[in-house]
Amino acid sequence: MQRTQFGDMACSIARTLDVIGEPWSPLILRDVWVGLNRFDQLQADLGISRKVLTERLGHLVEQGVLERHPYDNRPRYEYRLTAKGAELVDLLMVMTAWGDRWLAGEAGPPVLYRHHACGEISGVDLRCAHCGEPMHAGDVELMPGPGAR
Amino acid sequence: MQRTQFGDMACSIARTLDVIGEPWSPLILRDVWVGLNRFDQLQADLGISRKVLTERLGHLVEQGVLERHPYDNRPRYEYRLTAKGAELVDLLMVMTAWGDRWLAGEAGPPVLYRHHACGEISGVDLRCAHCGEPMHAGDVELMPGPGAR
DNA sequence: AACTTAAGTTCCTTCAGGGAACCCCAAAGG
DNA sequence: CCTTTGGGGTTCCCTGAAGGAACTTAAGTT
Numbered sequence: 001m002q003r004t005q006f007g008d009m010a011c012s013i014a015r016t017l018d019v020i021g022e023p024w025s026p027l028i029l030r031d032v033w034v035g036l037n038r039f040d041q042l043q044a045d046l047g048i049s050r051k052v053l054t055e056r057l058g059h060l061v062e063q064g065v066l067e068r069h070p071y072d073n074r075p076r077y078e079y080r081l082t083a084k085g086a087e088l089v090d091l092l093m094v095m096t097a098w099g100d101r102w103l104a105g106e107a108g109p110p111v112l113y114r115h116h117a118c119g120e121i122s123g124v125d126l127r128c129a130h131c132g133e134p135m136h137a138g139d140v141e142l143m144p145g146p147g148a149r
Numbered sequence: 150m151q152r153t154q155f156g157d158m159a160c161s162i163a164r165t166l167d168v169i170g171e172p173w174s175p176l177i178l179r180d181v182w183v184g185l186n187r188f189d190q191l192q193a194d195l196g197i198s199r200k201v202l203t204e205r206l207g208h209l210v211e212q213g214v215l216e217r218h219p220y221d222n223r224p225r226y227e228y229r230l231t232a233k234g235a236e237l238v239d240l241l242m243v244m245t246a247w248g249d250r251w252l253a254g255e256a257g258p259p260v261l262y263r264h265h266a267c268g269e270i271s272g273v274d275l276r277c278a279h280c281g282e283p284m285h286a287g288d289v290e291l292m293p294g295p296g297a298r
Numbered sequence: 299a300a301c302t303t304a305a306g307t308t309c310c311t312t313c314a315g316g317g318a319a320c321c322c323c324a325a326a327g328g
Numbered sequence: 329c330c331t332t333t334g335g336g337g338t339t340c341c342c343t344g345a346a347g348g349a350a351c352t353t354a355a356g357t358t
Contacts, residue, residue, distance in 0.1 A: 003172055003315065003345075004196070010259040012248025013179055013241055019252070023152055023170065023346080030162055034291060039305050047153070049347050054306060074355050076304055081286070084251055089286035090275050092162055094243045099161025102233055103168070108295035110159040116288050118280035125278040126239050131267035132281075137230070137238035139265050142183060146257035152314075152346065172315080188336050198316050203337060223324050225335060 010149040019063045020088060024048050024056050026095070029081075032066060033089050037078035060085070090124075097123045159298040168212045169237060173197050173205050175244070178230075181215060182238050186227035209234070239273075246272045 007018035020026055024046065031042050043053050057079060060066040065085035068077050081089070093113070100109040100123065115122045128135040156167035169175055173195065180191050192202050206228060209215040214234035217226050230238070242262070249258040249272065264271045277284040 006176070011176075011179070012245045012253060012258060012260070013175055014248075015252040016244040016248040017172075017175060021172065021175075023166075026162055026166060026170075027155070027160075030160070033286065040303085043305095049349095050306070051308085051348085052346060055345095072304095072355095074304090075306095075353080076355090086286045087247060087250070091240065091243050091247060093275065093284070093286075093289075094240050095165040096161045098236060098240060099163075099165040101236070103164040104161060104296050109161060110294050110296040110298070111161070112292045112294040113284075113289040114292055115277045115279065115282070115284055116290065117282040117284075118277060120277075120279045121292075122277050122279035122284070124275045124284050126242065126273045127276045127281075128264045128267060128269075128271050129274040130264065130269045130271035132276075133264070133266040135242070135262075135264055135266075135271070135273050137182065137235045137242075140242075140262040141265065143261045143263055143270075145259050145261040147253050147259040149259070189334085192336095198318095199337070200317085200339085201315060204314095221324095221335095223335090224322085224337095225324090 010147060016091075019065060020060075020091075022056060022059070024052060025060065026092060028053070028056055028060065029065070029085065029088060030092055032079050032081055032085075033092070037080060039077070042079075093124045094126070159296060165240075168214060169209075169240070171205065171208070173201060174209065175241060177202070177205055177209065178214070178234065178237060179241055181228050181230055181234075182241070186229060188226070191228075242273045243275070 005018060006014035006021065009015070020029065027046055028042060031045055036042055036045055039053065039057070042048070043050055046053070057066065057068075061068050061079070064082055065088060066079045067082055069080055070077055096111070096113075104110070112121050113123060114120070126135050127133065154167060155163035155170065158164070169178065176195055177191060180194055185191055185194055188202065188206070191197070192199055195202070206215065206217075210217050210228070213231055214237060215228045216231050218229055219226055245260070245262075253259070261270050262272060263269070275284050276282065
């Protein structure tokens with residue numbers, strides 16, 4: 001489909017989309033996060049075409065989000081989150097929160113998170129890294145940063 | 150390219166991708182958020198094909214993320230975030246945080262956020278909605294919820 | 299030697315994205 | 329009144345990415 005590359009834009013959203021914006025990539029990341037680390041597991045769970053899965057895994061490894069790791073002393077590999085990839089899970093947790101709230105309907109959320117620190121079933125909330133107060137769409141003012149063009 | 154629909158999966162991530170997972174959609178949302186509300190503004194800023202922009206706007210309106218709003222008493226329309234859409238901006242802020250941290254490089258972040266509550270330049274952090282402690286990839290345990298299949 | 303399994307690779311078809319040209323409508327200008 | 333302008337799309341064709349099934353390779357296993 002000759003898709004436009006977003007990576008060149010002076011925008012962290014566009015650049016992030018260049019890493020995980022392709023179809024399937026967030027779901028692959030989710031699966032690896034929950035312990036589906038191997039090619040055939042991913043393919044079976046997602047129902048994705050093997051060709052596309054190969055492409056996506058290659059891209060995610062190239063971007064440093066996943067690591068390809070040999071096991072069993074033969075040509076077998078499993079995929080693991082890097083630190084860079086683990087921080088992307090934040091994004092998945094926010095997507096989950098929004099989907100739970102707006103799309104789950106009567107049935108309720110398909111998955112629940114239990115927070116280790118407090119032991120409660122809970123979800124994420126966005127806070128200011130500086131003062132700890134809530135930080136959402138209307139709570140901020142945008143200003144040009146050093147990397148602006 | 151006959152893309153697979155994710156909306157049927159019992160997964161809030163997949164369902165959310167069905168709403169804003171298509172190429173360009175998050176960038177359209179970002180632009181509307183920062184005040185580019187009209188068709189031609191969006192088209193010029195993003196460099197997106199007019200055809201695809203029409204499709205995306207239609208889909209976002211249909212999903213209740215944007216509202217199409219007449220102005221000027223003639224066939225002119227502008228797009229605004231609904232409450233549902235405004236909460237999606239959380240997602241954009243987390244994408245920004247990750248992109249700033251991992252992809253901005255030497256130049257630094259292209260855009261800075263000033264938090265109204267404290268007046269400081271800051272970014273978002275994920276906290277547990279229940280206890281307020283940090284909540285990231287390793288801090289939670291997943292459990293089947295009521296909407297599981 | 300034949301079978302199995304994991305991890306891809308190849309090949310073909312179909313449909314979505316890019317891009318440019320075109321269209322419609324309401325106001326403004328002369 | 330007639331033409332121009334400008335916003336907001338629609339139409340068309342072309343390319344290339346996603347789907348899907350078959351094939352391949354390399355190392356065990358029976």
